[in-house]
Each structure stands twice: as structure tokens, then as C-alpha cells.
Amino acid sequence: MAKTILAVDDSASIRQMVAFTLKGAGYEVIEAVDGQDALDKANIHKVNLVLTDINMPRMDGLKLLELLRKVTHYKTIPILMLTTESGDEIKAKGRAAGATGWLVKPFDPKRLLEVISKVIG
Amino acid sequence: MSTDLEQFYEIFFEESSELLADMETCLLRLDVNSPDLEDLNAIFRAAHSIKGGAGTFGFTDMTEMTHMLESLLDKLRKGELEVRSEMVDAFLKAGDVIKAQLAGHRGEGQADPTVAAAVCEELKRLSDETQAPAKELTNPATNTETVQVEAEVEVSTIDDSSKLTYSIEFSGSGMSDATLENLFANLKQLGSLENLTPANVIDLCKLKITTDKSEEDIWETLAFVVDPATLKIVVDTLNKNETIAIEPEEMDSVSIDAKSIVDEDEFLMTDMPPAPGYGFFPGAPAAPKDIDDSESSLNSPQQQSASISKNEAQATLNKSSSKANAAAPAPASETSSIRVSIEKVDQMINLVGELVITQAMLAQTASQFDPVVFEKLHSGMNQLERNTRDLQESVMSIRMMPISFVFSRYPRVVRDLASKLNKRVDLVK
Numbered sequence: 001m002a003k004t005i006l007a008v009d010d011s012a013s014i015r016q017m018v019a020f021t022l023k024g025a026g027y028e029v030i031e032a033v034d035g036q037d038a039l040d041k042a043n044i045h046k047v048n049l050v051l052t053d054i055n056m057p058r059m060d061g062l063k064l065l066e067l068l069r070k071v072t073h074y075k076t077i078p079i080l081m082l083t084t085e086s087g088d089e090i091k092a093k094g095r096a097a098g099a100t101g102w103l104v105k106p107f108d109p110k111r112l113l114e115v116i117s118k119v120i121g
Numbered sequence: 122m123s124t125d126l127e128q129f130y131e132i133f134f135e136e137s138s139e140l141l142a143d144m145e146t147c148l149l150r151l152d153v154n155s156p157d158l159e160d161l162n163a164i165f166r167a168a169h170s171i172k173g174g175a176g177t178f179g180f181t182d183m184t185e186m187t188h189m190l191e192s193l194l195d196k197l198r199k200g201e202l203e204v205r206s207e208m209v210d211a212f213l214k215a216g217d218v219i220k221a222q223l224a225g226h227r228g229e230g231q232a233d234p235t236v237a238a239a240v241c242e243e244l245k246r247l248s249d250e251t252q253a254p255a256k257e258l259t260n261p262a263t264n265t266e267t268v269q270v271e272a273e274v275e276v277s278t279i280d281d282s283s284k285l286t287y288s289i290e291f292s293g294s295g296m297s298d299a300t301l302e303n304l305f306a307n308l309k310q311l312g313s314l315e316n317l318t319p320a321n322v323i324d325l326c327k328l329k330i331t332t333d334k335s336e337e338d339i340w341e342t343l344a345f346v347v348d349p350a351t352l353k354i355v356v357d358t359l360n361k362n363e364t365i366a367i368e369p370e371e372m373d374s375v376s377i378d379a380k381s382i383v384d385e386d387e388f389l390m391t392d393m394p395p396a397p398g399y400g401f402f403p404g405a406p407a408a409p410k411d412i413d414d415s416e417s418s419l420n421s422p423q424q425q426s427a428s429i430s431k432n433e434a435q436a437t438l439n440k441s442s443s444k445a446n447a448a449a450p451a452p453a454s455e456t457s458s459i460r461v462s463i464e465k466v467d468q469m470i471n472l473v474g475e476l477v478i479t480q481a482m483l484a485q486t487a488s489q490f491d492p493v494v495f496e497k498l499h500s501g502m503n504q505l506e507r508n509t510r511d512l513q514e515s516v517m518s519i520r521m522m523p524i525s526f527v528f529s530r531y532p533r534v535v536r537d538l539a540s541k542l543n544k545r546v547d548l549v550k
Contacts, residue, residue, distance in 0.1 A: 010166070010170060011136060011170045011173060011174055012132055012136050012460075013129045013132045013133035013136050013174050013177075013178070014173060014174055014177060016129055016132060017126065017129045017177065020128075020129075053173075055165075055166055055169050055170075056166075057163070057166060069406070075406060076406050076407055077406065077407060078406065078407035078408070079406070079407075084169060084172060084173045084176070087338065088335065091400075091402075094402075095402045095405065098405070098406065099402060099405060100401060100402065100405045100406055100407050100408050101399065101400055101401035101402060101405070101408060102399060102400055103398065103399040104340065104398045104399065105173045105176055105177060106173070106176030106177040106179075106184075107177070107398060107399070109126075111398060111399065114399075115399045118401070118409045119401075119407055119408070119409060120407075
């Protein structure tokens with residue numbers, strides 16, 4: 001059965017590009033437009049991986065990370081940060097919030113799949 | 122698998138146009154005397170989103186401009202700088218340049234690179250000239266104990282760590298001289314830069330930089346301007362062995378908070394990914410097994426995220442769950458709106474128009490029949506008329522635009538005019 005990935009980004013173009021790339025590689029993709037939307041969807045669908053942007057309206061990616069890690073199913077699920085900021089500060093915050101790793105934008109589809117395959121195969 | 126990114130260009134263009142319009146609206150309503158933080162955050166997010174998309178889809182001119190915009194906005198929203206009217210003017214000009222660049226990529230004209238360079242320069246000047254007073258401002262007003270400790274640690278880290286030399290290679294194909302100069306200026310801010318590009322080579326840029334910044338910082342500076350696929354950053358091996366880790370003894374005088382920050386910094390510096398652009402945190406949930414997990418005891422996510430209690434998280438989740446369950450069980454990827462091209466909507470309106478005419482013709486023909494004998498025909502015709510009218514109204518409402526689309530342009534026109542004539546004008550809504 002195909003693994004399901006929750007792709008969270010407020011940018012429609014990035015979200016669609018990510019979804020298209022992942023679907024092409026055989027994953028099932030659920031899209032969310034911000035942290036709150038992601039939280040709603042993560043509760044309904046127990047996904048295998050969460051890929052989240054950091055800077056989003058309503059609820060940012062760090063808050064989403066913190067809240068997801070409190071939920072039993074998401075304690076051990078890989079959650080990757082997708083961010084344009086690659087400084088140590090944002091990585092430290094992401095790590096503290098419970099991120100598994102990070103992927104810096106801009107990225108190409110090949111690199112995205114490479115990172116995903118490292119955590120969920 | 123290869124993905125043709127061109128298929129996402131149109132949606133990026135539309136999204137960026139909307140973000141630019143939102144950004145302009147926020148800028149025009151921004152009160153420079155008491156700026157609303159939410160407005161500043163919204164403007165920052167708009168610039169940030171455009172930068173992210175432009176970088177991903179390879180529109181380097183837009184990434185450069187949004188990067189400058191974002192840097193200054195970040196300082197404003199963090200309270201490091203105070204908002205001034207000339208900054209708002211510069212932001213509006215930058216928005217105009219990005220609009221022109223966007224139109225250029227759409228094939229609807231061409232952006233003037235000299236204007237873009239001038240606006241970039243202005244944003245940089247605004248960001249730089251106020252850096253000194255900003256530092257003075259942050260100290261007395263906003264420092265907490267932790268912030269002070271962090272600042273001390275930062276100084277120690279810089280003093281105690283030796284610099285690294287990185288060799289950088291990328292393709293300069295398609296980049297203007299102004300872009301390259303700007304890029305070099307940005308790199309020089311990180312450390313001492315040496316340009317090793319052979320004089321007879323046009324496409325390939327070779328640089329060497331000696332800096333105390335991390336490889337990621339260099340990557341971040343370059344990635345939005347150069348094609349990431351051609352970018353190579355390699356640590357100069359001659360210097361690598363000279364790296365001195367921060368000695369724990371030297372940090373004895375600082376508090377536990379500071380220790381954790383140092384550990385984190387040390388961890389992050391030693392945890393550089395083999396290929397820049399991504400990485401994993403050792404010991405983090407579901408992190409790949411083949412990465413070094415010797416640091417896994419440091420700053421466990423669960424310990425660090427104590428700011429939100431389990432109950433709070435569960436309550437939020439339950440709340441969102443009940444909200445989600447209350448709504449109709451929609452497919453997962455469904456969003457509240459979809460983008461459809463105007464041509465398709467116009468085609469639908471035309472077809473409905475034809476349907477209305479046909480229905481009217483049928484109604485006229487049917488009216489000649491005896492309503493008593495042809496009762497069912499008349500009943501059916503009445504039903505058809507109602508349905509046709511409802512359909513027409515629905516389709517027309519799809520094509521409607523908010524009236525604000527017209528009037529939202531006035532504040533900018535009035536502002537520009539007032540600025541040009543040097544008059545103070547209040548636009549009453």
C-alpha cells in the first residue's frame with residue numbers, strides 16, 4: 001500500500017509541485033494550506049510522513065510540529081521542515097519542536113525524493 | 122523521475138500577483154507611527170512566499186529583489202528597526218519592480234534592470250544605515266536574561282572558533298554583472314572573498330571564501346541567486362583539520378540555558394549534511410539510522426517543547442478534530458476554492474446564454490398550445506424556466522469580481538500623487 005505524505009505549504013505553486021512530484025513517485029499525498037489545516041487533516045488521516053513549511057499564516061510549521069509530536073501516532077512519524085531559512089537558529093527551533101530533519105528551498109524534485117526516501121523508503 | 126516545472130509557472134504567477142496585491146494593501150494601510158505587527162508579518166510572509174516560489178522555479182531576478190525586501194522586513198517585524206515612511210516608499214517601489222519582473226516572465230513586457238538595481242540599492246541602504254542604532258535599541262528595551270546570555274555565547278563562539286575556507290563553484294550563465302556584483306557583496310559580508318574565476322571563462326564562477334559562518338549560511342546566500350543544480354561548496358581540506366571545537370570549560374561561567382545553546386550550535390556545526398540543502402537531526406523521531414546519533418541525548422524535542430503542555434495540545438487537536446468532523450467529510454486534498462481559467466468561465470457563460478435563448482423560444486412555442494390539454498407541457502416549461510434562470514444567476518455570480526478590485530487601486534494612486542506633489546492627503550473611505 002502506498003505511503004501517505006501530508007504536504008503543508010501556504011504557497012499553492014510549491015504545494016502543487018511537491019504533490020505532483022510525490023504522486024509521480026507513487027506516494028499518496030494530502031495537501032494542507034497552513035498549520036491549522038494540517039492539524040485537522042493529520043487527525044483524520046494517519047499519514048506516514050509530514051512535510052511542512054515553516055512560515056505560514058494562522059499556524060506556523062513550528063507550532064504544528066510541537067502539537068503533532070504530542071499526539072501518539074505522530075511521536076515516531078518523520079516530520080521534515082521545508083524552509084527558505086537555513087540558518088542555525090531555525091534549525092535549532094525545528095529540532096526543539098521535534099523535526100526529523102530539514103530541506104532548504106529552493107530544492108529540485110530529485111532532492112525532495114532523495115530526502116523522503118531516506119526516511120520512509 | 123523528472124518534473125517539468127514549467128507546468129507550475131502559471132499558478133506561481135497568479136499566486137505572486139495576489140500576494141503582491143495583498144502586500145500593497147497592507148503597506149498602504151500601515152501606520153508608520155504605530156505599525157501593526159500582524160500587517161508587518163503579512164507583508165513579510167508575502168515577500169517570503171514569492172521568494173520561495175521564485176527560487177524553486179528559477180526566477181533569479183525576483184528572488185534577488187524579494188530577498189532584499191525580506192531582509193529589511195525581517196528587521197522591522199523583529200523590532201530591530203523602526204518603520205519609516207521612506208521604507209514604505211521603497212517597499213512599494215520594490216513591489217512595482219517585482220510586478221514588472223513577473224510580467225516579463227509572463228512574456229508581457231520587460232522589467233528594467235537598472236530600476237531593479239536602484240531599488241535593491243535603496244533597500245540595502247535602508248537596512249544598513251540603521252543597523253547601528255538598532256543594536257542600541259535592542260539592548261535596554263527587550264533583553265531578557267536568556268537573550269543576554271545568548272549574546273555572550275555568540276561572542277565566545279566567534280572568538281574561539283577558527284575560520285574555515287570554502288571553495289565555491291557555480292554557473293554564472295544568464296546572470297547580469299549587477300547580479301554578480303550584488304552576490305559578491307553579500308558573500309563579502311560573510312568573510313573574506315577571493316575571486317578565482319579564470320579571465321577567459323564566462324560561465325563558470327570559482328570563488329574562495331574564508332569565514333566563521335557555516336556552509337549552510339553560504340548556501341543560503343547563493344541558493345536563491347544561482348542555479349542550485351550547478352552550485353558546489355566544498356570545505357577546503359587544508360583548513361578543515363584546524364577547526365577548534367568550543368571547550369566546555371570555557372563556558373563554565375554561563376548558565377544552563379547558555380550551555381544548551383552552545384551544545385546546539387556545536388551540534389549543528391558538526392552535523393553539516395554531505396550535500397547542502399537538507400539534513401537530519403540525530404536522535405530525532407524517525408531520523409535515518411545511518412547518521413551519527415552520538416548527540417541524541419542533547420535537547421530532546423520532548424524536553425525542549427515543554428512550552429506547550431500535553432493537555433493543551435490534545436485540547437487543540439480535539440478542538441480541530443471536532444471542527445473537522447462537524448464539516449462534511451470532504452476528500453483530503455479538497456480546498457475551499459479552485460482556480461479555473463477565465464476562458465472556461467466565459468465559455469460557460471456563453472453556453473448558458475444560448476440555453477436561455479433556446480428556453481425562451483420553446484416557451485413562446487409552448488404558449489400557443491392549450492394549457493388545459495397540454496398541462497404537463499406547461500408545467501415542464503415553467504420548471505425549465507426556473508432552472509434556467511437559477512443556472513444563469515449562478516454562472517454570472519462566478520464571473521463577478523468584488524467592487525474593491527476597482528477601488529482598492531485608489532489608495533496607491535492618491536499616495537503616489539501626494540508624494541509627488543509633496544502634499545499631505547487623507548483618503549476618506
